[in-house]
Amino acid sequence: MNDRRGSTLSLAVVGGLFALLLSRGVASGQAVGLVEADVSVREDAPATNFGAASLLVADSTPGRQAVTFLRVRVSGVGGLRVTAAALRLQVATPAGAGSDSGGALHAAPCGWDELALTWQSRPAVDAQVLARVGPVAHKAIAAFDLGDAIGGDGVYCFALVSESPSGDDVTYIGREGKLSAPELRIATALATTTTVVTSSTSTSSSSSTSSTSSTMTTTSTTSTSFSTTTTPTTATTVLAGSTTTTTVPPCLSGDGPLVTLTGTLSGAYNSQSLAAGTRIDARAATFLASPTNLYPISLGGAGGCCLLGGTVLGQYDRTWTWSQMHGINNAGIAFLNGDFTIDGLRVDDVEDGIRPRQGGGFTVRNAWLSYVRDDCVENDHLQDGLIDDSLLDGCYVAFSARPSPSIISSGYDGRNKLWTIRNTLVRLEPMPGPDGPTPDGLGHGGFFKWHLWGDPVNSLSPKLALHDNVFLAERVGVVGADRMGIPPGELLECVMVWLGPGDFPAPLPAECFTVTTDRAVWDNAVADWVARHLSRLDGAKTQP
Template identity: 35%
Template sequence: MSRARRLGCDVRVSDSTTFQASARSRQVLWGVVLALAVGGCGRNDLTQVPPPPPPPPVASVEVSPTSATLDSGQTLSLNATPKDGGGHAVPGLPVTWMSDDTQIATVTPAGIVTALTGGTATVTATSDDVRGRAEIAVIAPLPPPGVSCLTQPGAVLTVSGVQTSALVDTSLALNAKIAASTAQFLTSENIPIRVGGNAGLCFSAGGVMGTLPPATPWIRMHKTYGLVPYARSFRLERLRVFDYGMGVSMDAAGDASWSLRDVYFTYIRDDCVENTFLNSGTIENSLFDGCYEAFSSRPYTTPPPDGSNNLVVVRNSLVRLQDMDQGYLRPGHGGFFKWYPAAPKVSLYHTVFRVDSPNIENSVLVPLPDQLQDCVGNVMIWLGSGPFPEPLPARAGCFTLLTGAEGLQYWNDAVARWKAEHPAMSADLGPPIVSLYSPADSTTLTGVVTLTATAVDDQAVAGVQFALNGQNIGAEVTTESAATKFTLPWDSHAVANGTYALTARVRDGVGQATTSAGVTVTISN
């Protein structure tokens, strides 16, 4: 038997031809047989590729992104890359995923995270017993109407009593809560409340009472803000603000998806709600009783943001514009909507608007048609002279127009009903404010004259008493002639000719009183 036969080797000549080494081909194949015998004829295929080397050990697992803040219900796809000691990706290795708190966030075998409720969860990616992590922060869902945001998970900061200095804390934790139901901010600070930090911040209740008189110039009032938040998904509820330039100002790009509920803003000299970066937001079940401008979405940064894909919703609220003694250019008001062309769309539901005069600024009383997304069941009360100054939306069911005594009664009933549903808002927190409106300083008075003071309280003015050199003249005026205006017809023959200091003293229903700055008048009869 030949050596090749004894070795039992096959010879593969090509990919398709194989034959046994035998006597007939001994001479042809002898060289090949010898080569196989020397190299080990256990190999059947001369073209066989050696197996690849094993992958290098995994030294780290890189997860991307390493952290994220999600709204409840939002999903996020994570990526995991195993890497060797040199930082090079090791392909083809399996990765397993796990969340350490599936009540807050879950993760699929493919690395897709679903946020469930407020809190933080660590999502781990494991490959070859090496782990990488991503920290997932979940913003607490906004509670349903009627349920306080204080019920959300998160640390609580309690603020109580009279606050004579500003509250400033811009490093609050995720879903932090500020409980301020008994807090009264009576401070000369331009911004008495400045809070923020992580997302989901809840600020609940409290009062911010201003003291600047109605004659204060607009430019001075423009620097004052009741509250300025710096937080995504900020939620504000049951806060009262009286006599500030802005009631609340969302003044940062990150103030997305804000929410105002059950707030009460009175005598706000500029914007009741300022939305500078054109973010989405919701206003619900709130009373804005006297705004120079109600809602502003006008940027001041360059380049301006584009908020045209965002939405501001106003629902079940009451909004009244107030003619201010000191407007931006002159006395008056600036309209319900100070709205930039690329500002958010607006949806209005079951909200009552009251206006007593045309606006003096380049704002509008009604959103422009291309910016009004939805509009259902609203009431516009016009108490000025002549027809309503702007065309109301033509779509059915959007607005009902009421005028005159019917409109005023409708407004008064709606305000009384709102306050009955918000009893905590009926306590008088601060003293009233007052300025003389007419006559002007250095005026000569002759015969019967009209004295007018502008007086406002966070609840209601009980009466205004005019005085010359500290001595009362005429009867106390207890009824407004127009909103915030208290007028006394007075016969100047009642006093001797001469120069006097004219003042007005206002009191509220709980006995708090304020006296105006005086003006010099000369009686000449």
């Protein structure tokens, strides 16, 4: 088995990684941070240049001190503001590459040449510490928070210095290495604008639609209002005594029709003819899923649309078995639109949480799903898509890309598509009456449902890319030990929290997965996610 409990997992690294990098889904722009030069200099080889070396070292031991210099070029920020920046360094593979100190970053001059710099010619560095990382294990990713140091486009230089009290050096992989090279990840947001805030009270449903807006149909609602307009949300309007400063969420920053939903909807919001680029602001809306409202949000029409916020609360009996929930076929949201974005949706107690059906290019970010009785994300129509910075805290199955015979006969084929899941927390939850016998009557499936699991060459499922995720399971699923693993794909620095007996039951790529039995890794990551997202989930229910 691939249980790596022998190598200590640093909670500081895991917590820091998610504190910094999960947040980039808040409002990502096209900003790019390129580490264009890195070089270590060594006191015990004062005239030697190590610019072509594949490893980077920081060492505080007198007589053999080592400092690493990095030069980063940032572009694409433009008029946006930087909300977060993290320099990621991967600790090298040998067990001794880790340290009790991941090091501290200081600002440094940029007038050095990667292929000429030596200990003797190294520049003086700024005394102030910009970012530091505590203990790191081998193969771990250390994330240095540079959010206050990166202000926009330009060139930035840093020096990495060891802070180990014991002289324990740390070794990272450099640009020339074969695994993860140094990387600067940047999150951006639109600059703040000044907009007029108005309020109104409605005791019944109403709808006003401009000539270019989408058509929509709704069933009975309670204390709900709808409005549609094509006024760009980035426009600045100033009226004396009635202005306020707000930040326009990226989901609402386009110029397509704007639909605003508020109140509690006991019937479906069903709009199958959305105009291109429609923006749906559902931050103040709650959708009640039930046996008489199987698809509380059902969308179709043109592509490039976005749903911001919203809370789907299932009214299903929480003691129902898997077959009872599966038998009535329901989902929190289903959509047919291409390039559709879900941002900040909260879903609880439904069969499938999110169900993309066609069009491709879907994005789910900042979503929070719990007690999902079958698939948290059902992608059985084999679309390409992205799950980013989301909390899937209670799935029977996390991700499905297993088409039914009718879907296959309709020509759906994901073999040339990519499904990326990154910066996301995923927990399988034992639920009543699983699809198979268990001693206590509780159970779940695996993390993935995949077409032709044992025959990846002929599988129709999309290619898979997993980056910087944390998974948790506390028992073997009813699908069996061999199905608790991960389908083949591009895997990078994920963590598996295993709370069951013995070793994790399925093979995991050792170079990509760290397995731990420490529940605190999961709990800390969830607490961090919730703390960072509550302010953005305006009005969303935090508990069922």
